[in-house]
Amino acid sequence: MTGRWDVVVVGAGPAGSAAARFAAQAGARVLLIDRARFPRYKTCGGGITGWSRRELPAGIESTLEDATTRLGIGHDDRDRHWIERDEPFLGMVRRADFDQALVDAAVEAGAEFRDGVAVRAIGEDADGVHLRTDGDELLAATVIGADGTGGRTASHVGVRYGGTDLGLELELAAPDHDWAGRALFDWGPDAGSYAWLFPKRDTLTVGVIQRTGVPDRTRAYLDRWVGQLGLAGAERIHDSGHLTRWRTSSSPLRRGRVLVAGDAAGMLDPWTREGISFALRSGRMAGQAAGSFTTTGGDLDAYARAVDAELAPQQRAGATALRIWERMPRAYHWSLAHTRAGRRLFLDLCSADARVDRMLERPVVRALARRGGRRFDAD
Numbered sequence: 059m060t061g062r063w064d065v066v067v068v069g070a071g072p073a074g075s076a077a078a079r080f081a082a083q084a085g086a087r088v089l090l091i092d093r094a095r096f097p098r099y100k101t102c103g104g105g106i107t108g109w110s111r112r113e114l115p116a117g118i119e120s121t122l123e124d125a126t127t128r129l130g131i132g133h134d135d136r137d138r139h140w141i142e143r144d145e146p147f148l149g150m151v152r153r154a155d156f157d158q159a160l161v162d163a164a165v166e167a168g169a170e171f172r173d174g175v176a177v178r179a180i181g182e183d184a185d186g187v188h189l190r191t192d193g194d195e196l197l198a199a200t201v202i203g204a205d206g207t208g209g210r211t212a213s214h215v216g217v218r219y220g221g222t223d224l225g226l227e228l229e230l231a232a233p234d235h236d237w238a239g240r241a242l243f244d245w246g247p248d249a250g251s252y253a254w255l256f257p258k259r260d261t262l263t264v265g266v267i268q269r270t271g272v273p274d275r276t277r278a279y280l281d282r283w284v285g286q287l288g289l290a291g292a293e294r295i296h297d298s299g300h301l302t303r304w305r306t307s308s309s310p311l312r313r314g315r316v317l318v319a320g321d322a323a324g325m326l327d328p329w330t331r332e333g334i335s336f337a338l339r340s341g342r343m344a345g346q347a348a349g350s351f352t353t354t355g356g357d358l359d360a361y362a363r364a365v366d367a368e369l370a371p372q373q374r375a376g377a378t379a380l381r382i383w384e385r386m387p388r389a390y391h392w393s394l395a396h397t398r399a400g401r402r403l404f405l406d407l408c409s410a411d412a413r414v415d416r417m418l419e420r421p422v423v424r425a426l427a428r429r430g431g432r433r434f435d436a437d
Contacts, residue, residue, distance in 0.1 A: 063089045064352035065345075066189060066198040067169075068177050068211055070096065072110075072334055073320025074204030075160035076341030077348070079115065081202070082168035084349025089196065090169045093176035093205075096161060097154040101227050101298040102334070103256045103263050104156070105241075106149035108410025109335035113342060115163040123259040124150035124238060131395045131404075132244040133387070135286045139395040147409040148241060150256050150263075177205070180214045182314045200348040200358070203318040204341060207303045212322040215313040219303040219324050220377065223250075223331060224273065226280045227265035229296035230289055235262055245391055246279060249384035253283040261295065267302065267331055269384070304328045307374060311362045319344040325369060329376035329383070329414065339369060375415035 065081040067074045070092035078090040106122065125146035132138035165171050179190040180201070189196040203211020207219070237257035244253045250269035255262060266283055268276045276299075284290050305324030311317060319325065319340040326333035343364040350356030383390045393400040406412035 062186070062197045062199075063087050064198070065089070065200050065202060065348045066091065066187070066196055067202045067204060067345075068092075068189070069203065069205035069209060069320070069322065070161050070164075070171065070173070071100065071157055071204060071206075071320060071337060072160055073322070073325070073337035073341035073344075074202070075157070075164045076113065076338050077202045077204060077319055077345035078164040078169040078171075079160075079167045080342050080345030081349035081352075082164065082345075084346065085353040086349045088164075088169040088349075089198075090161065090164055090171045091175040091177070091191075092173050094173060096173045097158040099229075099296055099298075100153035100157060101225070101296075101300045102153045103227070103254055103265060104151045104153055104258070105256055105332070105334075106151055107332060107335050107408050108147065110338055111149065112410060113335065113338035115160075118156070118159050118163065119149070121151050121156045121159050122149040123152065124257050126150065126239060126241045128240045129405075129408075130240065130242045130244075131391070132242070133391040133395075134247050135244060135283075137391065137395065138242075138244075139401075141395075141401040141405060143405050143409075145409075146239075147405050150241075150258055152258055152261075177210050180210055180316065182316065187315050199315065199352045201316045202341075202344045202348055203316060203322045204320045204337070204344075206321045207301060207324065209322050211316060211318050212324075214316055215310055215318045215323075217318060217322065217324055218306045218309040220306040220309075221269075221304055221328055221380075223267050223269055223302045224276050224299065225265060225267040225302055225331070226276050226299040227263060227296070228280070228284065228294055230262045230264060231260070231293040231295055232257075232262045232289075233260045235260075237262060244283070245383075245387060248279075249387065250380055251279065253279070255287060262289065262292070264289065273299075302326060302331045302333070304373060304377070307370065311365060312358060315358065317344045317348060317358065317361055323365075325365075325373075327376040327414070328373060329379040336369060336373075340365060343368075371415040372413060375413075375418050378418060379414055 126148035320337035347361035
């Protein structure tokens with residue numbers, strides 16, 4: 059493990075694998091590491107939007123286990139309406155298989171992968187970035203941190219978060235389920251909370267996310283949701299939780315030669331808390347910037363400029379959409395479930411035929427935003 063690399067990527071989720079792949083394609087000598095042994099389970103609903111599918115390398119779509127054409131939208135297990143489209147607008151994956159396939163794509167591009175490697179300390183001097191692991195030290199011209207919100211790279215860079223939620227999830231054995239092609243969203247009783255059901259080949263992923271983040275209350279919400287689905291007696295394969303966090307608009311994306319991407323940078327949509335597409339896109343941007351920096355003397359600030367141009371507007375708009383939802387939950391549900399324009403818009407957002415920031419420019423939505431309160435500004 060000891061050695062010098064052009065780029066070391068810490069964390070082998072979608073952001074890290076994308077970063078490693080693009081840096082390697084630029085000609086950099088890349089090492090991708092993760093503290094877990096792969097393949098590994100990851101707490102995540104596994105929903106793949108059109109934004110994610112645009113970023114996937116060849117062959118990765120073979121990991122999709124379901125293609126959603128019908129989506130149920132309810133409000134506290136009531137007033138459920140189904141919206142549908144002939145063509146799938148969401149895909150469903152198991153993160154263990156999906157993430158391993160992305161790692162394999164990075165390796166095929168030229169990156170080297172090592173799992174079971176935990177970073178214990180980060181330092182930087184004139185020679186480069188030093189990463190201390192258990193018994194070894196790595197030296198890199200550039201480091202890309204993709205090790206999550208609780209990882210060492212986010213702390214090193216000083217990422218600031220504008221919001222934190224608690225999500226709890228169950229993976230249930232359901233070999234004979236009849237949910238193929240269908241998924242559920244259910245807006246919860248508390249502001250900004252929601253529950254979901256995502257089908258896989260022979261399992262169901264069910265979970266809840268709550269803005270309050272009180273563990274006991276969120277656990278009760280999950281148990282109630284499972285009971286409402288009639289799945290209380292199903293075998294629990296995995297029972298896990300995680301925090302979702304999004305960055306403030308001025309949160310740093312790098313410190314010196316250490317960049318952060320994906321969850322480590324707080325890259326997700328505050329409205330839906332969807333993070334895979336933001337991970338893949340920010341990973342691509344970070345990998346391109348780091349690869350260019352080490353091979354042609356490019357500018358690392360190109361990464362921040364790319365995020366500011368493409369992803370930050372969507373995050374700001376998602377935060378505004380969340381504020382509308384929190385202040386007017388019934389109007390929010392009614393507009394999505396009961397109006398043709400709302401249903402079409404939600405499907406377009408899932409399939410990447412629409413963007414949240416452009417959605418907010420529409421007169422009706424702008425009126426709702428004015429009623430819902432000021433634009434979100436976590437700074």
